[in-house]
Amino acid sequence: MGILFRNGTIITASEMVEADVLVEDETIKLIGRGISARGHEVVNCKGKYLLPGGIDVHTHLDLPFGGTYSNDDFDVGHKAAAFGGTTSHIDFVIQPKGGSLHDGLKTWREKAKPAQIDYGFHMAITDLRDDVMDEIPSLVDEGITSLKLFMAYKNVFQVDDRTLFRAMQVAAKHGMIVMVHAENGDVEEQLRLRLLAEGKTDPHWHYWSRPPEIEGEATNRAVVMAGLANCPLYVVHMTCEPAVEALRRGRALGYPVMGETCVQYFYVTYDKHLKAPGFEGAKFVCSPPIRHPHDHDVLWQAVREGTLQAVSTDHCDFWYEGGVGPWEEWAKQHNGGDWVEYEKQDPSYRRPGKELGKGNFAKIPNGLPGIEDRMIVMWHLGVNGGKISPQRFVELNCTNPAKIFGMYPKKGTIAVGADADIVIWDPNKRHTISARTHHMRCDYNLYEGLKVRGMPVRVYQRGKLLVDGDQWHGVNGGGQYIARKPHAPVL
Numbered sequence: 001m002g003i004l005f006r007n008g009t010i011i012t013a014s015e016m017v018e019a020d021v022l023v024e025d026e027t028i029k030l031i032g033r034g035i036s037a038r039g040h041e042v043v044n045c046k047g048k049y050l051l052p053g054g055i056d057v058h059t060h061l062d063l064p065f066g067g068t069y070s071n072d073d074f075d076v077g078h079k080a081a082a083f084g085g086t087t088s089h090i091d092f093v094i095q096p097k098g099g100s101l102h103d104g105l106k107t108w109r110e111k112a113k114p115a116q117i118d119y120g121f122h123m124a125i126t127d128l129r130d131d132v133m134d135e136i137p138s139l140v141d142e143g144i145t146s147l148k149l150f151m152a153y154k155n156v157f158q159v160d161d162r163t164l165f166r167a168m169q170v171a172a173k174h175g176m177i178v179m180v181h182a183e184n185g186d187v188e189e190q191l192r193l194r195l196l197a198e199g200k201t202d203p204h205w206h207y208w209s210r211p212p213e214i215e216g217e218a219t220n221r222a223v224v225m226a227g228l229a230n231c232p233l234y235v236v237h238m239t240c241e242p243a244v245e246a247l248r249r250g251r252a253l254g255y256p257v258m259g260e261t262c263v264q265y266f267y268v269t270y271d272k273h274l275k276a277p278g279f280e281g282a283k284f285v286c287s288p289p290i291r292h293p294h295d296h297d298v299l300w301q302a303v304r305e306g307t308l309q310a311v312s313t314d315h316c317d318f319w320y321e322g323g324v325g326p327w328e329e330w331a332k333q334h335n336g337g338d339w340v341e342y343e344k345q346d347p348s349y350r351r352p353g354k355e356l357g358k359g360n361f362a363k364i365p366n367g368l369p370g371i372e373d374r375m376i377v378m379w380h381l382g383v384n385g386g387k388i389s390p391q392r393f394v395e396l397n398c399t400n401p402a403k404i405f406g407m408y409p410k411k412g413t414i415a416v417g418a419d420a421d422i423v424i425w426d427p428n429k430r431h432t433i434s435a436r437t438h439h440m441r442c443d444y445n446l447y448e449g450l451k452v453r454g455m456p457v458r459v460y461q462r463g464k465l466l467v468d469g470d471q472w473h474g475v476n477g478g479g480q481y482i483a484r485k486p487h488a489p490v491l
Contacts, residue, residue: 001039001040001041002022002023002024002025002029002039002040002041002463003022003023003024003040003041003042003043003420003460003463004020004021004022004023004035004037004040004041004042004043005020005021005022005023005043005045005050005422005424006020006035006037006042006043006044006045006046007020007044007045007046008020008021008045008046008048008049008050008424009045009048009049009050010031010049010050010414011049011050011051011390011391011393011394011414011425012052012391012394012399012413012414012415013391013392013394013395013398013399013400013413014391015391016049016390016391018033019031019032019033020032020033020034020035021050021414021422022035022040023420023422023460023463024463025463026419026420026462026463026464027417027418027419027420027462027463028414028415028416028417028418028419028420029416030416031414031415031416043424043458045424047426047428048424048425048426048427048457049390049424049425049426049427050414050422050423050424050425051085051394051398051414051422051423051425052394052398052399052411052412052413052414052418052421052422052423053085053086053087053088053398053411053421053422053423053459053460053461054081054084054085054086054087054088054374054375054397054398054423055086055087055088055089055090055397055398055401055402055407055411055412056081056086056088056089056090056312056313056315056371056374056401057089057090057122057260057310057312057401057404057405058090058092058236058237058260058262058312058313058314058315059077059089059090059091059092059312059313059314059315059316059371060091060092060314060315060316060367061073061074061077061091061111061315062074062077062111063092063094063316063367064094065316065365065366065367066318066356066363066364066365066366067352067356067363067365068318068322068351068352068353068356068365069351070316070317070318070365070367071317071318071319071351071353071440071441071442072315072317072369072371072440072441072442073111073114074091074111074112074113074114074115074116074119074479075114075115075116075476076439076440076441077315077371077440077441078114078115078116078117078119078474078479079116079439079472079474080371080372080438080439080440080441081117081371081372082116082117082459082461082466082467082474083372083438083439083456083459083467083472084371084372084373084374084375084376084456085375085376085423085425085455085456085459086117086371086372086374086375087117087118087421087423087459087460087461087466088117088118088119088120088407088411088421088482089117089118089119089120089371090119090120090121090122090146090405090482091108091112091119091120091121091122092121092122092123092124092148093105093107093108093121093122093123093124093144094108094124094126095123095124095125095126095127095132096126097126097127098127099127100131100132100135101123101125101132101135101136101138101139102135102138104123104124105121105123105142105144108121112479112481113476113477114476114477115476115477115478115479115480115481116466116474116475116476116477116478116479117461117466117474117478117479118411118419118421118461118462118479118480118481118482119479119480119481119482120143120144120405120407120481120482120483120484121142121143121144122144122146122147122148122179123139123144123146123147123148124147124148124149124150124157125147125148125149125159125167126150126156126157126159128149128159128163128166128167133166133167133170136167136170136171136174136176137170137173137174139176140174140175140176140486142483143481143482143483143484144484145175145176145177145405145406145484145485145486145488146176146177146178146179146234146405146484147167147171147176147177147178147179148178148179148180148181148236149163149164149167149178149179149180149181150180150181150185151164151180151181151182151183151184151185151218151221151222152181152182152183152184152185152188152210152218152287153181153185154185154186154188154189157181158185161221161225164178164180164222164225165225165228165229168225168226168229168231168233169229169231171231171232172229172230172231172232174486175486175487175488176232176486177231177232177233177234177404177405177488178226178231178232178233178234179233179234179235179236180218180222180233180234180235180236181236181237181287182215182218182219182221182222182235182236182238182243183210183214183215183218183287183288184214184217184218187214187217188209188210188214191208191209191210191211191214192209192362195208195209195361196360196361196362201359201360201361202279202281202361203274203279203280203281203282203284203285203357203361203364204270204274204275204281204361205361206274206285206287206289206361206362206364207270207274207289207290209361209362210287210288210289212239212240212241212242212243212291212295213242215238215239215240215242215243215288216240216241216242216243216245216246217242219235219238219242219243219246219247219259220246220249220250222235223235223246223247223249223250223255223257224250226250226255226256226257227250227253227254227255227256227257230256231256232256232257232258232488232490233255233256233257233258234257234258234259234260234404235247235257235258235259235260236259236260236312236314237260237261237262237265237288237312237314238259238260238261238265238288238299238302238308239261239265239288239289239290239291239295239299240288240291240295240298241294241295241298243259244259244298244299244302244307244308247259247307247308248302248307251307256490257490258308258309258310258404258490258491259302259307259308259309260308260309260310260311260312261299261302261303261308261311261312262311262312262313262314262370263311263312263313263370263373263374263377263378264286264290264313264314264368264370264446265290265291265295265296265299266296266299266300266377266378266381266382267296267377267381267446267447267450268284268290268446269290269291269292269293269296270289270290270291270292271292273290273446274289274290279354279355279358282320282354282355282357282358282361282364283320283354283368283444283446284368284446285354285357285361285364285365285366286314286316286366286367286368287366300382300387300388303388303392303396304387304388304392306491309396309400309404309491310396310397310400310401310404311374311378311396311397312374312401313368313370313371313374314367314368314370315367315368315369315370315371316366316367316368317367317368317369317370317440317441317442318353318354318365318367318442319350319351319352319353319354319355319442319443320353320354320355320442320443320444321353321354321355321443322350322351322352322353322354322355353365368446369438369440369442369444369445369446370446371440372438372439372440373433373438373445373446373447374397375397375423375455375456376431376433376452376454376455376456377433377447377450377452378393378396378397379393379425379427379452379454379455380450380452380453380454383454384452384453384454398411398412398413399412399413400412400491403488403489403491404488404489404490404491405484405488406484406485406486406487406488407482407484407485408488411482419462420460420462420463421460421461421462422459422460422463423456423458423459423460424456424457424458424459425454425455425456425457426454426455426456426457427453427454428453428454429453429454429455429457430451430452430453431451431452431453431455432449432450432451432452433445433447433448433449433450433451433452434448434449435448457469461474461478461479462480464478
């Protein structure tokens with residue numbers, strides 16, 4: 001027995017067409033009109049769209065960062081993703097300092113055991129010794145074809161130019177892609193120290209420690225190196241005109257370079273959000289920082305014209321007001337132990353969050369919630385706002401991520417032979433986004449009070465129903481690891 005999705009309008013990256021979709025054995029078996037319903041469950045999709053499941057290729061679940069851990073994990077975070085129409089994501093494995101890449105991979109495989117949606121891994125390299133450089137090719141055998149290096153976070157994650165270029169050379173040789181967090185960490189350090197010395201400690205000063213110029217400069221540097229190494233480059237979370245212009249120049253020169261932005265950079269602003277009274281602006285602290293309405297316009301143009309190829313979230317959420325338990329004493333004793341296990345012992349406990357940065361913006365954990373809201377907000381702002389077509393929406397949120405990161409055509413499209421990751425989307429359904437109703441483990445929402453039109457009403461992962469209205473049908477362990485292919489195309 002299969003599932004027959006009847007009378008819906010299929011949206012892919014290239015077309016919108018009314019057709020039925022037959023799913024059997026977790027894959028799409030047939031697309032057409034008048035498909036026989038005999039022996040199949042029939043789902044009436046009249047008046048609804050059929051979209052491929054969303055793919056978020058930039059997430060940080062259960063990430064140790066800034067003296068705490070991000071709240072969402074491969075259980076709750078997966079549930080939240082699916083309620084927003086995302087059925088696959090790629091998370092970042094962090095190489096432990098002094099350890100190997102496979103040490104990090106072992107840790108993340110353990111974190112992923114409760115998976116409820118499909119997932120893959122990028123490898124974030126923090127300590128690129130010669131033995132680690134030799135380890136990189138073995139990642140392809142693990143289905144990991146993307147490396148991330150940081151040009152920011154000096155004395156924590158940042159690598160120098162020599163290390164970045166060497167990594168690009170190795171990656172190019174093995175059909176891998178290099179991702180960079182592009183901000184000049186050396187300049188950021190000097191700006192940050194000066195601001196703090198001047199007593200400028202409120203959350204909004206975070207922006208001035210990481211101005212657009214240092215993002216543009218680092219992006220340009222990475223683009224030039226990628227061109228010299230002939231290495232596919234993917235610049236993550238781009239926010240501003242200097243960075244977009246650097247990428248545009250590289251693409252005009254024929255360099256194999258691409259970029260993403262994140263949904264928050266189309267909506268939140270420095271003046272309205274980051275500069276909110278008191279400590280409220282801490283909710284919106286991330287790196288690179290949120291910018292200005294002018295940058296929103298720049299980003300919309302970049303995704304329309306193809307300078308930017310994908311929209312992700314950089315999902316990495318923290319409590320706004322955490323620290324309910326005796327976490328300081330516990331942290332001293334355990335020095336980086338498992339916060340989740342501690343929370344099980346004390347249900348009233350909440351791991352520390354943004355309040356760590358009261359009196360010092362540099363100590364605010366960088367990161368925002370968004371894995372649940374990405375598709376809904378992008379549809380509302382982009383499609384309803386007349387900025388992108390429904391096909392471009394699918395391209396940015398589903399198809400391009402699958403192509404760039406070696407998952408296509410199993411993921412990212414509705415086509416015969418593809419995994420039956422299908423979202424039934426109601427373009428007329430209205431909803432008010434709020435922390436009171438979202439499924440993320442976070443006590444605030446970036447889009448609080450935003451009234452949207454268009455959202456998922458049913459979500460399927462490989463033919464299995466995950467979301468039906470406000471009902472959850474997923475199970476722990478139901479998500480599968482996605483082993484990705486090297487030599488993916490540069491779009």
